[in-house]
Amino acid sequence: MTRGHLVESRHRGSVAVVDTDGRVVLDLGRVDEPVLPRSAAKALQALPLVASGAADAAGLDDRALALTCSSHSGEPGHVDRVDAMLASVGRAEGDLACGASWPVGVEAARDLARSGHAPTAVHNTCSGKHAGFLVLAHALGAPVDGYTEPDHPVQVEVRAALAAATGGAPAEPVVDGCSAPTWPIPLRALARGFARFGTGVGLSTDHATAATRLRTAVAAEPWFVAGTGRFCTEVMTITGSRAFVKFGAEGVFTAALPALGLGVALKVDDGATRACEVVMATVLARLLPDLDLTRFTHPPIRSWRGVEVGGLRPGAVWADLPS
Amino acid sequence: MTRGHLVESRHRGSVAVVDTDGRVVLDLGRVDEPVLPRSAAKALQALPLVASGAADAAGLDDRALALTCSSHSGEPGHVDRVDAMLASVGRAEGDLACGASWPVGVEAARDLARSGHAPTAVHNTCSGKHAGFLVLAHALGAPVDGYTEPDHPVQVEVRAALAAATGGAPAEPVVDGCSAPTWPIPLRALARGFARFGTGVGLSTDHATAATRLRTAVAAEPWFVAGTGRFCTEVMTITGSRAFVKFGAEGVFTAALPALGLGVALKVDDGATRACEVVMATVLARLLPDLDLTRFTHPPIRSWRGVEVGGLRPGAVWADLPS
Numbered sequence: 108m109t110r111g112h113l114v115e116s117r118h119r120g121s122v123a124v125v126d127t128d129g130r131v132v133l134d135l136g137r138v139d140e141p142v143l144p145r146s147a148a149k150a151l152q153a154l155p156l157v158a159s160g161a162a163d164a165a166g167l168d169d170r171a172l173a174l175t176c177s178s179h180s181g182e183p184g185h186v187d188r189v190d191a192m193l194a195s196v197g198r199a200e201g202d203l204a205c206g207a208s209w210p211v212g213v214e215a216a217r218d219l220a221r222s223g224h225a226p227t228a229v230h231n232t233c234s235g236k237h238a239g240f241l242v243l244a245h246a247l248g249a250p251v252d253g254y255t256e257p258d259h260p261v262q263v264e265v266r267a268a269l270a271a272a273t274g275g276a277p278a279e280p281v282v283d284g285c286s287a288p289t290w291p292i293p294l295r296a297l298a299r300g301f302a303r304f305g306t307g308v309g310l311s312t313d314h315a316t317a318a319t320r321l322r323t324a325v326a327a328e329p330w331f332v333a334g335t336g337r338f339c340t341e342v343m344t345i346t347g348s349r350a351f352v353k354f355g356a357e358g359v360f361t362a363a364l365p366a367l368g369l370g371v372a373l374k375v376d377d378g379a380t381r382a383c384e385v386v387m388a389t390v391l392a393r394l395l396p397d398l399d400l401t402r403f404t405h406p407p408i409r410s411w412r413g414v415e416v417g418g419l420r421p422g423a424v425w426a427d428l429p430s
Numbered sequence: 431m432t433r434g435h436l437v438e439s440r441h442r443g444s445v446a447v448v449d450t451d452g453r454v455v456l457d458l459g460r461v462d463e464p465v466l467p468r469s470a471a472k473a474l475q476a477l478p479l480v481a482s483g484a485a486d487a488a489g490l491d492d493r494a495l496a497l498t499c500s501s502h503s504g505e506p507g508h509v510d511r512v513d514a515m516l517a518s519v520g521r522a523e524g525d526l527a528c529g530a531s532w533p534v535g536v537e538a539a540r541d542l543a544r545s546g547h548a549p550t551a552v553h554n555t556c557s558g559k560h561a562g563f564l565v566l567a568h569a570l571g572a573p574v575d576g577y578t579e580p581d582h583p584v585q586v587e588v589r590a591a592l593a594a595a596t597g598g599a600p601a602e603p604v605v606d607g608c609s610a611p612t613w614p615i616p617l618r619a620l621a622r623g624f625a626r627f628g629t630g631v632g633l634s635t636d637h638a639t640a641a642t643r644l645r646t647a648v649a650a651e652p653w654f655v656a657g658t659g660r661f662c663t664e665v666m667t668i669t670g671s672r673a674f675v676k677f678g679a680e681g682v683f684t685a686a687l688p689a690l691g692l693g694v695a696l697k698v699d700d701g702a703t704r705a706c707e708v709v710m711a712t713v714l715a716r717l718l719p720d721l722d723l724t725r726f727t728h729p730p731i732r733s734w735r736g737v738e739v740g741g742l743r744p745g746a747v748w749a750d751l752p753s
Contacts, residue, residue, distance in 0.1 A: 108680070108701065111604030113614060115466050116680050116701035119442075143438050206734030209540075217532075220543035231734060281434030282739040291436060357431070357439050377700040378431065378439035411529030411554060416605040 110417035118382035141291035147355030155264035157317035161246030172324035173331035174235030180334025181210025233285035272300035302370030305363030433740035441705035464614035470678030478587035480640035484569030495647035496654035497558030503657025504533025556608035595623035625693030628686030
């Protein structure tokens with residue numbers, strides 16, 4: 108991060124770009140250390156929902172499927188659709204275990220405050236994933252209570268999907284901000300999971316079909332996977348089905364590039380969102396060089412008066428890599 | 431930053447603790463590299479305002495003086511007092527060059543949204559510093575226009591105060607988020623500036639008197655230097671006049687410990703507020719061991735449901751230091 112003629116702040120991290128067998132195309136940093144994938148794994152967590160037939164049984168459309176993979180901004184369009192997903196299986200906001208939170212979208216939060224209403228669990232950025240868990244619980248005939256516990260039938264399915272895609276048995280989980288389990292996975296294995304998510308290679312037929320369905324849904328409705336002005340929405344509006352990208356808390360980011368047969372996983376050591384976005388854009392710009400992603404690889408920093416006073420840019424290590 | 435049994439994210443940085451001559455008591459990292467002090471230098475930037483007699487001429491009380499050193503939350507009590515400071519020299523919100531911004535205090539921003547009003551430059555977290563600049567401009571008979579330009583009489587005074595306290599000639603400035611200049615200063619020199627701010631040793635008589643006045647004001651009215659629940663306010667409510675601490679953007683923090691004759695300056699490489707707060711609390715806990723600062727050195731991370739799922743803690747390097 109630069110300000111005027113100076114480098115003001117620096118971020119460090121690790122990146123893995125691998126194929127469906129986990130062969131490394133690009134690696135920087137410590138790609139064999141486990142990271143917590145947080146929301147960057149949501150698309151893999153949604154595989155059992157679709158593969159089981161639960162999504163079809165509940166009539167989930169592209170927008171609903173995109174929401175199951177989303178970290179949405181809590182805008183009214185997101186909230187209304189999550190409410191509808193819950194209603195489709197006879198559930199409601201009170202069944203969500205993610206906890207109430209103000210929308211992560213700054214404008215959405217202000218609009219909610221202006222309306223005089225308090226936020227609920229549906230406004231939580233993870234409510235789409237949780238609604239998906241409840242749709243799956245319904246199809247499995249499993250109880251709602253405890254659906255975020257690692258030994259609940261929903262999470263047993265989710266863990267199996269993560270293990271199958273990433274090619275290893277995820278270790279002991281910890282608790283995500285939304286109270287669901289998040290399993291530590293080495294970056295290289297996480298990237299392989301997304302290479303497989305992008306191609307179906309190495310997945311079961313049911314999971315491969317589910318992955319295609321989820322990618323198609325997100326490519327068609329990228330607003331529902333994040334929201335207005337957000338990185339994932341804006342970037343996938345440009346890439347369309349050529350790339351699936353997903354942000355996670357604490358500086359994690361994943362991507363699938365179906366035509367190239369590649370998956371990407373990265374972690375910024377310090378957890379900064381601004382840094383993981385710049386690095387993901389830099390990786391995408393290398394892999395899809397016909398696209399202009401400059402506003403994501405080199406976003407400006409502005410004063411409160413709107414004057415450009417600095418910016419973010421990829422670190423020097425990128426300039427030294429073979430193209 | 432830990433989550434469950436895992437370290438999820440890591441921050442790096444540098445810390446200097448020095449005496450009034452710049453002799454190092456503790457140093458970690460790169461203490462001779464320039465950093466941008468941003469808002470962590472506000473107390474030094476306020477020295478000419480008091481030393482010139484401008485503050486007394488305008489009748490600024492402890493609350494107003496604390497605001498001149500502040501990065502306030504934009505709560506109504508802050509905003510009203512900044513308005514009064516401006517009025518005391520015949521100025522108003524439209525004269526501020528900092529730019530309009532939503533309050534940095536999350537609750538204050540929501541309350542403003544609920545009220546149906548838009549934010550102005552008085553809500554900007556730097557409006558107290560800027561009001562101080564305008565009070566000084568008034569006393570100097572200098573124009574309001576261009577008061578944030580490095581060659582304006584106000585900024586010439588500010589630069590001279592920074593140079594005198596830190597013991598060097600600050601280099602070419604860059605533009606802060608509030609449009610004022612911020613001059614790069616090595617951490618060790620910045621720490622010396624705060625050792626001198628805390629003791630008056632090495633400052634001119636006028637600046638030494640001004641420093642005492644500003645420290646006394648902030649110790650008496652710590653809510654006005656930050657706001658409800660904010661680190662600087664909470665910590666100085668505990669330390670009283672034993673420590674002056676000031677946050678700056680992009681992971682900078684400064685402190686003065688008058689009785690010990692020490693100054694502190696630190697920078698987290700990646701700019702994270704959560705990390706610079708933990709490190710400042712860790713330094714204070716070493717220097718003032720009778721105080722319990724555990725909730726600042728080891729703050730919990732909670733899920734949206736309020737359950738403790740992890741926490742922040744000082745890095746292993748601290749455990750290896752002699753006490």
